[in-house]
Amino acid sequence: MNKEFIKVRTMADVAISSALLVLGIVLVALPTAVSVSIFGFFTLVVGALLLAVLKSGWQDSKTKERYCKKEVFFHQNSKDKILHALEHRMGNIELSEENRGEGMRMEIYYNKQSRKAFVTLFEYVPYNYEPISSTVEYTVDEIAKLVG
Numbered sequence: 001m002n003k004e005f006i007k008v009r010t011m012a013d014v015a016i017s018s019a020l021l022v023l024g025i026v027l028v029a030l031p032t033a034v035s036v037s038i039f040g041f042f043t044l045v046v047g048a049l050l051l052a053v054l055k056s057g058w059q060d061s062k063t064k065e066r067y068c069k070k071e072v073f074f075h076q077n078s079k080d081k082i083l084h085a086l087e088h089r090m091g092n093i094e095l096s097e098e099n100r101g102e103g104m105r106m107e108i109y110y111n112k113q114s115r116k117a118f119v120t121l122f123e124y125v126p127y128n129y130e131p132i133s134s135t136v137e138y139t140v141d142e143i144a145k146l147v148g
Contacts, residue, residue: 003060003118003135005067005109010057017054020047058109065116067109072146076103079123079132086121086133089142105129110147115140117147 020043027040058067074082082104103124110117117138122129140147 003109004062005058005069005118006061007055008057008059008066009055010066013054013056014051017047017051020044020050023047065111065114067111067118070108070110070147072106072108073102074104074106076123079104082106082121083133086119086136089138104132106146108143108146110140110143112140117143119143119146 024040024042024044024047028037028044030036030040058069059065060067105122105124107120107122108117117140118135119138120131120135121133123132
């Protein structure tokens with residue numbers, strides 16, 4: 001299965017950026033000390049930049065369904081065990097190796113409302129992570145231990 005996920009703006013991203021913009025406008029517009037106006041201008045600029053670039057959500061490029069993303073890192077020595085667990089269901093994956101190395105990265109895209117999850121395993125090849133497994137579909141219940 002070949003899935004492509006793209007970064008999208010979430011409501012939280014818009015809310016944070018808008019709050020900073022409004023705060024900046026209010027601080028600049030009010031007749032206050034120069035230091036408060038400078039802080040307001042800085043807040044206004046940060047809010048505008050965040051509105052332009054902040055994207056923390058993920059979306060399936062074909063179905064337009066939104067997902068959360070989690071990355072789990074594993075040591076290179078556990079490659080065979082993880083590939084085996086990926087093929088035979090994730091319930092038996094051993095998380096003791098998690099975050100102890102930089103050799104492998106597992107990307108998990110999940111949506112708790114639709115109960116869908118997609119998992120891909122990547123291996124670090126100098127300067128880049130290359131996929132070493134196809135994207136496998138699970139339910140959120142099957143990977144609950146990984147999603148947390």
